[in-house]
Amino acid sequence: MNTMTQIGQPISRLEGKLKVTGAAKYSGEYKVPNLLYGYVVSSAITKGKIIKIHTESAEKIKGVVKIFTHLNRPGKAWFDMQYADMDAPPGASFRPLHNDEIKFNGQPIALVVAETFEAAREGASMIKVDYQETKFQTDLHSNLAAARDAKKGMATLLKPPPPKPTGDFEKAYAESDFKASGEFIHSTEHHNPMELFTTTTLYDGKGKLTIYDKTQGTINCQLYVGNVFGLHFKNVRVVSPFVGGAFGSGLRPQYQLFLSVMAALDLKRHVRVTLDRSQMFSFGHRPQTIQHTRFGATQEGKITALNHTSVAETSQFEDYTENVTNWSSMMYPADNTLFEQKLVSLDVNSPMDMRAPGGSTGLHAIEATMDEISYKLNIDPLELRLINYSTFNNAEKKPYSSKELKACYLQGAEKFGWYKRSPQPRSMSRGQKLVGYGMATGIWDAMQLPARAEAIITKDGKLHVKSAVTDIGVGTLTVMTQIAADEFGLNMEDVLFFYGDSKLPFAPIQGGSFTTATVGTAIVFASKALKKKLLKIAKTSNEAFKKAEIEEVTFKNGMMIYKDCSISFLEIINTNKDKPIRTTNFGYPHALKLRKYARAVHSASFVEVEVDQELGTIKVTRALTAVAAGRIINPKTARSQVLGGMVWSISKALMEETIMDAQLGKYINQSFAEYHIPVHADINELDVLFVQEDDKIINELGIKGVGEVGLVAMPPAIANAIYHATGKRINRFPIHFDELMES
Template identity: 65%
Template sequence: MTQDNNAVGKPLSRLEGKAKVTGEAAYAGDYQVPNLLYGYVVNSTITKGKIVSIDVSDAKSYNGVIAIFTHENRPDYASLDLKHADMDAPPGKVFKPLQNGDIKFHGQPIALVVATDFETARYASTLVKIKYEEQPFETDLEKNLGRAREPKKGLATALKPPPPKPKGDFEKAYEQSPFKVSTEFIHGTEHHNPIELFATTVVYEGDGKLTIYDKTQGTVNNQVYVANVFGLHYKDVRVLAPYVGGAFGSGLRPQYQLFLCAMAALELKRNVRLTLERKQMFSFSHRPQAHQILKFSADKEGMVTGLSHAAIGETSLYEDNIEIVSSWSNRLYPAENTHFEYKLVPLCLHSPIDMRAPGGSTGMHAIECTMDELAFKLNVDPLEFRLRNYAEMDPESEKPFTSKALRECYIKGAEKFGWHQRNPIPGSMSKGNKLIGYGMASGIWDAYQFPARVEASISSQGKLLISNATTDIGTGTLTVMTQIAADEFGLSIQDVSFVYGDSKQPFSMFQGGSAITASTGVAIVVAAKALKKKLIKKVKALANSPFHVFQDDAIVFRGGKMMVKHEPSVSISLEEIIVANKGRAIKTTNMGKPHLLKLRKYSKATHSAAFVEVEIDRELKTINVTRAVTAVAAGKIINPKTARSQILGSMVWSLSKALREETILDSTLGKYMNPNLAEYHIPVHADVHDFDVVFVEEKDELINELGVKGVGEIGLIAMPAAITNAIFHATGKRIYKLPIHFDELLKDRIA
């Protein structure tokens, strides 16, 4: 029951592209609903303490104000203190506002003003008078490294496991090695800044039923959250997110505007919209500060003998938010002696959350810069050094990879970039008044797959309809899923519809971890195969059916027909099958899931290699990334155009992470000082030059039914280190703090 691929592998443009660029696409804050009320959040102006009094009288009396919610008058939450509500994020504990008068971080939501229009609600919020009792606080990771501790054991640590146990005798091996490097890295805070602001529109349907339009990466996740917290039946909560204007991890958790908006709608029995302003989005949603200490050693042949990586990250006072930071080198480079640590420091800040390539981009930057430094000490080309220490099997688990084409990434990426032109001596390459530097680095990310459920049906017009609750956060999910479904039935793209972004549809996990194509895509394959079997059975049961003499594997689906592979004259259209079924659609719902038993014997990962050229002004030391190539091995590429777009976006973000993006934290005030896009620096078009992507052919017949791995994260993991290494090659100066500011290069000038 197979057919030649028609759509998979083709670089199709996004099916929803026109709707987005013409303004037809409606986002969470765009839906027009009748009798709508508007909310505005009042945020704490202190970092830690208690609310002594909160006076809402002036605000409440202002014309147009409907209600003001604070911790003193908020409705009871059904699950506020229940243990099962402690795990309502993937994984973690979502902060629920207005529990009490305690202040845990600057910008904490402490009141919600609801009015007849947004401007009234915003102005009335300025009339709320609050008196605080301030308490001492700590927000600076570097000043509190001595308080670092291991994460508390629980479900979070089970989902994001601690580093592997030590192997061999690292300290002895390190001391005895002829070549060794000890490095220390500091990573600053980064905040999510998707173009679409976080917004929720709640339609009160009566009798406690809610229809919610929300900015989220998981419709089912938010449905379950709202139902649990407010004591509603799951079927009475419907969450829709057909269009999401960027998320990259910020929408994995239900954010506080969803909680407050649903609370207000239930209490007032009205339709309510709550949109956060840009500055309010800096009150949550950040990549944590990190401090890393690495010690790598090698023998005189250039083989790594020891790997030690200790990482300390920040977390909030109310949960342990965990990242996998220090374990990655143990999956790339074989060493007989290893030691890895990961600890947390609780600070008076909102809990960090996942940001594109969480943990991986932080850890791999430090790892790959340390590898570059060790290669320099060995007087070995950085690419050659990695090839010498190439692991055919996963060094951590000692299992074979389902597939690993990292070597091909090195070779093809280097060829495309022109790595052979690199003079190994730092500061030796120049162009006019510009110092030229070449740098490279490796990337690795887990190849995740989650369970997903898909309904597949043939309509009365003979069209294929696929339904699943997943979202499309701008990654091309709609297009890719349509391509997969079209190929399974041998249909054109126009004859397939993919219904998504709705918790009413069959189950999907959140869209994150570079997992949705492998999750929902596999479920589509499973459901399509089941539907084809059902169609064959029905057709064979028809009176005088010519199909009953043929085996099922001799029957294929092409061009809207079911036919015998070697006798195409024996055929019936899908539309005729539905007519024979008395006009009723034929459907099936099936679950796609990872083959856990089979895959226990293997390691699963996506790999990449990044090559970067920088130009640095000899006098001013301004840094410009002029060229970059990222080579990626990610199994089968369903849509080269959307996949390339994902990697290019990651490369731009890599430039941002390495050279631009930083939230400035004033530890005296306990607040971020640049909560806006004017002072939170990100790349503009003039910063982005010749970026290219190479997809290395990687056939993986083990990983899943499609042979796919995700590409959302892998493009961000290698390139920040490649930029940092290129800066060293150009200047001879290593910078151990991200982002890199050009003034660091001015401290030791190079002639």
């Protein structure tokens, strides 16, 4: 047994002071002697071949050491990269500087390495390239005839294909008392974390590398570098303790990692490569997607028919896809269903997971269609969800391990004041502003993967816990320390959590809202094993513990307590000849138990908007998201996660969009000046409510992730609120004010 004191407490992030004071070092901030700097040259065309690269002028610049191109890249570099990245979709991963072929606009075609960053950048600006351009296709809408089934790209555990059809959808839909349908268009969005992608590779002179990289997976990058460059994994160490935003963009190794390592190995020097802001638009985007829905319902509001299809872009060399159409049958039981996902290969870089991939896209279509049905039925949108409420997952034909979504609806509606809403569109106003209320349901998978953790009682009686997991700014360091502290009944200051280093025990990439469940469970497993070791040693030195069973022992404040007797960790260490006591253990999901259940985290978002009657401008004046995510380890960091998703929801619904010029095959707003994201003035009253959910099935801690669920429900809630305010249903994201201006 142990005394729980830390879990559930709103503890501030342990690394917070380091970040706000500038003491935290990011991948491009390490002071390294004799460091070389690399600057990437990007392709100016979208598709074709390089005829000649003119490097003469660049080579004359003082400080330029070497210019790497496809013509002189080191020949020992490998080039079977498909299995070098644990997050790679099916296909052939992009190979930087592989040959003269151009696959997408902005593709890296050269690396200028110099003694200073300024010399490298100047050298890059001096390089001229002769191209042979060929015809390209970058527009999804004009290439829909080339759409093909997406199942090949959904062959992984984390991305299952849509559920198989059930019943007779077409017949059921035709015979439905009420119908709603729509086309939903989502523009491209690009990752724009504050920290630029940087890799600093240190070469030790003996073939060993220490790499500081912006990544969501230190071990994934270690495996990538080892496989790609033919290095023993033990000779590659990847370190990433602080990450200035990632949200999926750091799940895969980005090309600056490859270029930095390549140059360091070739020159036998330390090399740093940093991508500039415009180069951040050459990878890492949420794909443009077109969806269609058709829902049928009875007069009483029962959904009887569900049809959801999507077509999204991918690259010519990988089949990236995401779960877009899987969600509605997980939420609303219907006997007649038809779901399809298709892909169109375009001349772009592969899309990439972006916070709540597929969910934030698919839920918009689903929840806006449900909203439309509610108005046709003259049933309150919240009441329609309650009519179709189920604790059973129709897609998997399994009950949920826990589902407190109804509590999210009811508690959220009460706190938000939902029932003060006037039901009719355009019936609420404040002065010249139309006021609208909207709500929507959210869902995200509650996943867990295997991971390892090491737990150590040190010579001074402290607890050290180790895992290679990164902390991308979500509070991982803090919550893992809380979990470990409670396992041993310790105060937070008596626990040190070591993380963000590939030399530490295995952890998967940080994403998918599975990190706390994954690494937290590994810590529980390691702690249980370490407790048994401590008891075994205690039995050899303390007669009172001879007959003790581990279940009968309490751990508190550095002590083991059995009945009226106690022994300190320091005494046990002394018995162990002053040697630390350690154990490393795997944490894993209980597959046999879990296979009987569906697992998900649920939410409900409520939004109020104001729309200017003359200008059409939109303001989200207040919003609330209620979340059921099992046991909340840290309400403060969890709330911050959901709030961050709500801010991004405003961005997704109203602002964020990368615009492709189909004639140039190029994104034309590759800067923060023209890629619009919210500022402080755009954010008003946001609130988060966690409802109580006790899940004794899902894992040892009863926890679910909250990283993505804050983003899935609020965008459709915003769209639904705009409809309620104006009577206009806009199904294209982002929603532009000109579509709402009075004619």
